[in-house]
Amino acid sequence: MQPTLTGDVVTPHDPGYAAARQDFNRRFDRFPRYVVFCRSVEDVQAAVRWSRQHGLPLRARSGRHSYEAYSVLDGGVVVDVSALNAVTRTGNTASIGAGATLGQLYDALWADGQVTIPGGSCTGVGVAGLTFGGGFGLLVRLMGLTCDSLIGLEMVDARGRLVRAEPDLLWASRGGGGGNFGIATRFEFGVHPVDYVTVYSVAWPFAALRAVFAAWQAWADPRALDRRLTPILVLGPGGITALGQFVGPQAELERLIAPLLAAAPPTSVRVVHETYIEAVHRFVGDWAVEPTLSRFKNTSAYQLAPFPDAALGTLADWLGRAPSPNTVVQFNLHGGAEADFAGGAYPWRGARCSLQYQAYWENPADGPAAVGWVNGLRRAMLPWTRGAYVNYIDADIADWPEAYYAGSLPRLLRVKRRYDPDDVFAFPQGLSSAYRGPGYRPSGAAPRPSGSTPRRP
């Protein structure tokens, strides 16, 4: 039987097309030929088979939060699984549809017995992209990365078959990156009980940068610091913020953060003891650290050892001449449960911090300066940093296969060749079966049949 496209299919002629094609980062404007909103696993299978039959490139899409908007493409098929978002729990295990956003799954798991998985802070992020790349959040030091709680998944492979992850695919799905092996339709996670947490946010003026950074770095030793606490430090031209979440009582947290408060006089100190789910919503509300502008360029690197003065001097210098106040450098402390976990492709478990260099803007004319600043700062910090986090995917990193995957790359390529030998799942920074070492660049698109324009099914 000939495959056909099923589900809710949106084409450029349909009124909903503009919204259907848009990813979260408005820096990109891409025009797919079809956006398929899948209502069932069969719709996903049909979309893969149909796209292959017509030689059209395709992209999987879940929460639309790819930094480079790699879940949408020009002239191809977007296979959107956001309607496959059911969340159910049985004992210590949750079945989570691959289209669920973090907000949907946090709320559902909280309502169903006060449990969670350790995910990211932004509730609009999709569980699929987050999990495939690793998944950093404010429970990482106590419970690990999101992918460390992954215990099973179902995926539509390059031939349109529904497969259950065997050990190699499960390993690759824990940090091997979204969009590489197939289209996930459902995940199984081990869930963790959680009730109350204490959260804090402390602010200083930019002038306190050196004193606060030195104190934070000495204090935030991933091996020595209580693993119930996951701290973040955000440096911006407009000021410095130390924030974090502690799974424990307020008095204990106040003792833990005392060395930070002594570093320099803060302009504000906020400490709140509340339910976990209240804290989840606080970090996307009042206490959100990212500017809320629609276009952005973010990139990353890992810090493996404490920074010497020269590294801090470089950061201070670049922050001092940032193109706008809507720029920040964020340090996420790792270690704890994440460092202990073995059994996934995520390769940066020994790191102290992941760093994120971020710039946001609204007016497209401000884009080049912002992008130039982010790229320049990442380059300037290379003497003291390594690699990059695949979930903060960055089209400007030339050695991306090694930077994202390091020692996991050879095994990931073996899994790629087994599940997708023809590179049906391809994008500009996608793993490719044809990869033959540093310098290789994939085409980013599946071959098209000559001269044929598929008609709307």
Ligand SMILES: Cc1cc2nc3c(=O)[nH]c(=O)nc-3n(C[C@H](O)[C@H](O)[C@H](O)COP(=O)(O)OP(=O)(O)OC[C@H]3O[C@@H](n4cnc5c(N)ncnc54)[C@H](O)[C@@H]3O)c2cc1C
């Ligand atoms: C505002 C914001 C906040 C963020 N906060 C955090 C954070 O706290 N912690 C953190 O670790 N990361 C964070 N991220 C990064 C985030 O983890 C990645 O951008 C992630 O890839 C987004 O996944 P998504 O499903 O929302 O995006 P999408 O754009 O839908 O997909 C991302 C990638 O995964 C692929 N993909 C999507 N669905 C599937 C599927 N069903 N099967 C296979 N592949 C699929 C896509 O093809 C694409 O390559 C944040 C990003 C943003 C924009």
